[in-house]
Amino acid sequence: MEISELKITIVGLGLIGGSFSMALRELKPKKLWAVDINQDVLKMAETQGIIDRGFLKPNIPLKNSDVVIISLYPEQTVNFIKNNLNNFKRGAVITDTTGIKDKILTEINNFIRDDLEFIGGHPMAGKEAMGFEFASAEIFKGANYILTPTDKNKEENIKLIEKIVMGIGCKNLIKISPKKHDEIIAYTSQMPHILALALVNSNHIDGLGLFVGDSFRAITRVANINARLWAELLIKNKDNILGQIKSFEDSLINIKKSVMEMDSDGLRRIFEKGSDMRDILWRL
Amino acid sequence: MEISELKITIVGLGLIGGSFSMALRELKPKKLWAVDINQDVLKMAETQGIIDRGFLKPNIPLKNSDVVIISLYPEQTVNFIKNNLNNFKRGAVITDTTGIKDKILTEINNFIRDDLEFIGGHPMAGKEAMGFEFASAEIFKGANYILTPTDKNKEENIKLIEKIVMGIGCKNLIKISPKKHDEIIAYTSQMPHILALALVNSNHIDGLGLFVGDSFRAITRVANINARLWAELLIKNKDNILGQIKSFEDSLINIKKSVMEMDSDGLRRIFEKGSDMRDILWRL
Structure with missing residues (x-):
């Protein structure tokens, strides 16, 4: 699938999630939605044209998204998927951006629905700052991006996340096991x-x-x-x-x-x- | 005394000693000599007009120098002064550039002639490289320079070293005890x-x-x-x-x-x- 055919939801519009939405915007996905607990940040992102629409409750965007990119803290990432397990669209591909992989992949794979797929991701990008106000599409330009696919992931879905990662400007994509x-x-x-x-x-x-x-x-x-x-x-x-x-x-x-x-x-x-x-x- | 009235010898034309001679040259001292064990380096410095003359043996330049700047390793610094104790001009001011102060000041003050004065110095400048070929007057520009005078030092001599340090472009001169x-x-x-x-x-x-x-x-x-x-x-x-x-x-x-x-x-x-x-x- 091409990125222009995808409906994508970003969960968490902090530094990384905000930067992700800015970088993805340039790739013109079919829809780009965001979920956050902060109404002001959602409004700001909508007004600036960075997202098509922001949601405080995740059920509507999740039901319609082919790809969900979660940019929360590790524990929150696990809990978000668990609490919204019945909200994801059938066959959706979910990825995250946390700096820890083995433990959260093990937890998520313990309860995830069979038709969904979680592919662990870790952008080697950031800033010494927190929050949407510091977000910038530039942080991915030339960066390394790590994916930790497992044997539960289909090749076509790994390729899809790869396409997104290289599309937002990363220089190297590294595939490695969660443990390593x-x-x-x-x-x-x-x-x-x-x-x-x-x-x-x-x-x-x-x-x-x-x-x-x-x-x-x-x-x-x-x-x-x-x-x-x-x-x-x-x-x-x-x-x-x-x-x-x-x-x-x-x-x-x-x-x-x-x-x-x-x-x-x-x-x-x-x-x-x-x-x-x-x-x-x-x-x- | 003004720098233009001084005869100065640099001992050791490595990265720091070489840089010191290049920076001092711009201040036009009456004479600028160097002592090193490497004849090629001395010739190079002479040919490039960085020093007035280079010497393999220190006795002649020391006998005529008002100020001697030693840029050797710590132990070598102590040994150089000890081995040349009778070669220094009466009343000469000696300083060093090593990153350790208490131990070498104690050692030197144990044997130094009463008419000579040693003032410890430590330029907070350098490069991740060694040797005269990497020397540059620029390394002192904007740098901090530490002096560790003791009660054996006369105020006028401390002022003289200060004048040299600020003359070569250092931004801050810090006076502190050797122990601190x-x-x-x-x-x-x-x-x-x-x-x-x-x-x-x-x-x-x-x-x-x-x-x-x-x-x-x-x-x-x-x-x-x-x-x-x-x-x-x-x-x-x-x-x-x-x-x-x-x-x-x-x-x-x-x-x-x-x-x-x-x-x-x-x-x-x-x-x-x-x-x-x-x-x-x-x-x-």
């Missing part, structure tokens, strides 16, 4: 945030003033997060997070031990290995 | 590097590929370091580093414990505190 997604994301995305937060929270020095320089800013930039969302993401990815923290602690202990023993050669080897490893990771 | 410098630097500069290295060294996942995104790059940029220099900096700042690592580990354990106990509220509080703290630190 969560393992990798724990390391490449969640650990940088955890380290940044642990570092700012460990400060006990007065008068830092002009000493807050480039390297400190680089590492702590991501400490500015949506606390509620990140608490949920980390707890839902608990085992991977605890595993990564353990590996990190071991790695930090190696440095600490060399400093404690004033082992200059050992420290140099750790640093040389680290610089090489960084170059390898950056080339990926 | 090392305590703060451990947190704002050395910890970001340590965390970046510990993170890249903790990787045990194959196929990271396109998952290496913005937050990972931001935090690991500084993992590309001069291993020899950093091993020395960390060992010379041992007590502060071990203290900071301990604080960081405690802070990380708080996050780990909340994830382990699936304490969503606790995690939110930690993250909210962290986001607030980051905003405070960034405003400094």
Whole structure:
């Protein structure tokens, strides 16, 4: 099916859902609806011509939508599908945008209707800001987008979501298992945030003033997060997070031990290995 | 004294020493000499008109210099002064550019001649590169520069180094005690590097590929370091580093414990505190 033949509903007009609707608008779907609990945001999106119509109650748009894109927090995503299970159109394709996949796919696949299909998605895009007022179609341009299809998904439906993802301007589409997604994301995305937060929270020095320089800013930039969302993401990815923290602690202990023993050669080897490893990771 | 009346020697034409000579050249000192162990680098600097003359042996330039700027590794800095103690001109002002201050000031002040004066300096400037070929007068433009004078330093000599520092384009000159410098630097500069290295060294996942995104790059940029220099900096700042690592580990354990106990509220509080703290630190 072509995007111009699709009726699409976005659930949740926050930063990602709002950006999605702006980017989708340009692809001229047959209908583009949105569901949100905030009437003002829906009105704003309607007035700006970003959506055809906004709804506080989801039953009407869901009954008529071929594709539903849910942009809520992880737990809300699961609950939304559960609470509206009888509202979806027969054969509808549902996708999400949360940063955690294994747990929510397992939950959703436990109760989802046989004729519906849920395909997990995770746009590697965002901003250090929340809400529709910061939404922009631009955030997807050149971004990577991860899909975590399972054997419950039909090839034609995966292709349909792929078409949408590439249509809104993403550069790379990566297909990977939900488990692998969560393992990798724990390391490449969640650990940088955890380290940044642990570092700012460990400060006990007065008068830092002009000493807050480039390297400190680089590492702590991501400490500015949506606390509620990140608490949920980390707890839902608990085992991977605890595993990564353990590996990190071991790695930090190696440095600490060399400093404690004033082992200059050992420290140099750790640093040389680290610089090489960084170059390898950056080339990926 | 005006800079135009000064004979100045730079010891070590690496990234910082080379940049210093390029920036000083524009201030037209009476003489600008350099000492290095690499004849090719000295020739290059002479040919490019960056210095008046280069020397493999330091005795002649030192005997005639009012100001000596040493840009060597910390241990080398101490040894250079010790080995050339009788070569310095009577009343000369000596400064350095290393990132560690308390230990080397204590060592130098133990043996320095009474008529000489050593004023510790630390330009908060640099590049992820080493050597004269990457030197540029531009690295000081807008940078912060730290001086760690002690009660052994005369006000007029501190003023002289200040004049040079502001003359080469630095924006802020910060005067602070050597002990406080090392305590703060451990947190704002050395910890970001340590965390970046510990993170890249903790990787045990194959196929990271396109998952290496913005937050990972931001935090690991500084993992590309001069291993020899950093091993020395960390060992010379041992007590502060071990203290900071301990604080960081405690802070990380708080996050780990909340994830382990699936304490969503606790995690939110930690993250909210962290986001607030980051905003405070960034405003400094």
